[in-house]
Amino acid sequence: MKTIAHQQCLSPACNATYDIGQTLTGCQKCGELLDIRYDWDKAQLPKSLKEFEKRWHNRRFPLDHSGVWRFRDLLPFAADAMICTIGEGQTFLQNAQCLGHQLGMWPGQLYLQYEGLNPSGSFKDNGMTAAFTHARIVGARHVACASTGNTSASLALYAAQNGFQGIVFIGSGKVAFGKLSQALDYGAKTLQIAGDFDACLRRVRDVSAQLGLYLMNSVNPFRLEGQKTIMYRILEGLNWDVPDWIVVPGGNLGNCSAFGKAFEELLALGLIRKVPRLAIINAAGANTLNTVVNKLRVTWNNGNPDSQKIKALYAEMDAANYHPHTIASAIEISRPVNLKKALRALHIMNGIVAEVTDKQILEAKALIGRHGYGCEPASAATIAGLVDLLANGTISRRQRVACVLTGHGLKDPDATVHYHTGIPTKNAKQPPAEPTWGRLANKPIQVADDLPSIIAALGMSQNTLENSESTGYVETNTANLPFIEY
Numbered sequence: 060m061k062t063i064a065h066q067q068c069l070s071p072a073c074n075a076t077y078d079i080g081q082t083l084t085g086c087q088k089c090g091e092l093l094d095i096r097y098d099w100d101k102a103q104l105p106k107s108l109k110e111f112e113k114r115w116h117n118r119r120f121p122l123d124h125s126g127v128w129r130f131r132d133l134l135p136f137a138a139d140a141m142i143c144t145i146g147e148g149q150t151f152l153q154n155a156q157c158l159g160h161q162l163g164m165w166p167g168q169l170y171l172q173y174e175g176l177n178p179s180g181s182f183k184d185n186g187m188t189a190a191f192t193h194a195r196i197v198g199a200r201h202v203a204c205a206s207t208g209n210t211s212a213s214l215a216l217y218a219a220q221n222g223f224q225g226i227v228f229i230g231s232g233k234v235a236f237g238k239l240s241q242a243l244d245y246g247a248k249t250l251q252i253a254g255d256f257d258a259c260l261r262r263v264r265d266v267s268a269q270l271g272l273y274l275m276n277s278v279n280p281f282r283l284e285g286q287k288t289i290m291y292r293i294l295e296g297l298n299w300d301v302p303d304w305i306v307v308p309g310g311n312l313g314n315c316s317a318f319g320k321a322f323e324e325l326l327a328l329g330l331i332r333k334v335p336r337l338a339i340i341n342a343a344g345a346n347t348l349n350t351v352v353n354k355l356r357v358t359w360n361n362g363n364p365d366s367q368k369i370k371a372l373y374a375e376m377d378a379a380n381y382h383p384h385t386i387a388s389a390i391e392i393s394r395p396v397n398l399k400k401a402l403r404a405l406h407i408m409n410g411i412v413a414e415v416t417d418k419q420i421l422e423a424k425a426l427i428g429r430h431g432y433g434c435e436p437a438s439a440a441t442i443a444g445l446v447d448l449l450a451n452g453t454i455s456r457r458q459r460v461a462c463v464l465t466g467h468g469l470k471d472p473d474a475t476v477h478y479h480t481g482i483p484t485k486n487a488k489q490p491p492a493e494p495t496w497g498r499l500a501n502k503p504i505q506v507a508d509d510l511p512s513i514i515a516a517l518g519m520s521q522n523t524l525e526n527s528e529s530t531g532y533v534e535t536n537t538a539n540l541p542f543i544e545y
Contacts, residue, residue, distance in 0.1 A: 063098040064136035066280060069399060071362040079136050082197050084264070084278045092400060093280045094320070095136060099328065104132055108299045108330050111291075126150060127188050127288045133324065134189065134284040143191040143221045147184035148288060150176045152296025152461065158430040158442075162449060164456045169445075170302070171432055172293050175467030179241060181389075181435075182289060182314065182465045183213035189285030190275050191217045199273035200224060203266065205259035207310070207388050208238025209466055214275050215245035226272060228252050228259040237470045255382050257394045277313030278396045286317035287324075293461045294331075302335050303458035306448075308440040308465055309339040309348050309412070310390030312401035319404025335461075337410030338454070339401065340444030342420065342437075345383035345391050347372070348401060349414040359406035364399060386417040386474055389437035389466060411453065419443040421478050425499040428475070433468025479503075 126148020159169030218225030424439035
């Protein structure tokens with residue numbers, strides 16, 4: 060495909076451009092974020108998104124097997140021979156009809172894009188395959204990131220499989236063990252910094268600049284190119300129809316930024332006729348975007364958002380020694396690096412921002428799990444937010460909604476066990492005096508080691524078993540779940 064890619068400054072006042080052979084995380088003239096932009100040759104592009112289905116017939120070819128690179132025509136910055144892929148993106152849109160019914164939605168209108176099925180267990184693999192590809196293009200050997208967990212796990216996996224040395228910075232006590240174990244197991248050099256994610260990101264940027272490490276955080280514009288493909292797979296799952304809403308958690312804001320860019324490009328190329336609306340859900344304990352948009356009223360403003368209001372907010376955070384805190388550690392970020400790109404995505408997709416409490420997140424997580432989709436707490440922010448948006452009428456129960464579940468449930472098993480057993484997590488600052496359970500807790504039952512006690516605890520009889528065998532259906536405890544309200 061004869062398409063020329065380049066890096067371009069996000070600021071319309073600067074608009075500087077750079078070759079993709081350069082390793083940059085910001086504009087060298089003004090310091091602003093960078094985009095990857097293309098001089099599209101429309102004659103070389105598919106006439107319809109449906110044409111991408113042809114690649115399913117060639118799945119023995121690694122690039123067509125990848126759920127990222129089978130859409131390589133829409134992120135054409137690398138020659139095929141340079142692409143690093145480990146089979147990421149084998150994630151499919153799930154019609155969550157039972158969960159949708161529980162939320163009071165019309166049948167067949169709720170979909171879950173379950174990115175926890177990626178090789179490292181989170182959506183990060185979509186971006187890492189693209190960033191590692193660029194690292195290979197520029198000849199990098201050492202790659203680094205700051206992480207709340209998922210980024211480090213994904214970086215370590217791709218580094219191990221592609222011959223790079225991985226280096227990860229994590230904050231003290233800020234990473235779920237399910238994620239930390241991956242970075243350690245895959246051989247990444249792991250530095251635990253005395254600080255939170257924002258401190259780690261500052262340090263890794265400084266170290267990368269001084270030592271020439273290739274930075275893999277989402278300030279890297281190539282990361283976001285890979286994450287665009289999550290939207291392509293949602294469209295694919297809907298037979299290339301555009302949903303009414305995309306709902307996504309908001310942390311460092313790379314995903315929502317990538318989604319906005321994806322739909323902007325598809326619309327400009329004539330491959331879609333409309334753009335879905337976007338809902339970004341913050342955790343209440345890490346709600347910078349919600350504050351910026353809904354309290355300070357900052358907008359994209361044609362590429363000129365009110366930076367002074369954002370700087371003043373950050374200065375207030377510093378003065379108050381503010382640090383974010385939420386059970387959803389993957390989005391426990393107070394200074395999202397992609398804030399301006401997120402404002403652009405909200406503009407492109409006529410989006411909104413909302414926030415939910417930790418309690419709402421955990422209850423939504425349990426509800427998602429009860430319907431067969433185990434996810435980490437940050438993912439559950441989407442359903443918690445959807446509940447509120449349905450309740451206040453922002454989203455109609457008739458509309459078609461696709462929620463992105465960003466990470467697998469085993470990423471943070473402590474949070475799940477605590478919810479269902481009342482046993483506090485190991486890093487709880489102050490364990491409760493008495494066990495506390497969630498509203499949908501599936502408590503383990505302690506029982507004596509004898510047959511009558513076990514049968515009594517099961518609450519079943521031979522008659523119950525015979526009836527279930529005759530009907531072929533075993534009733535579960537999902538049908539009578541309470542409608543989720545806060």
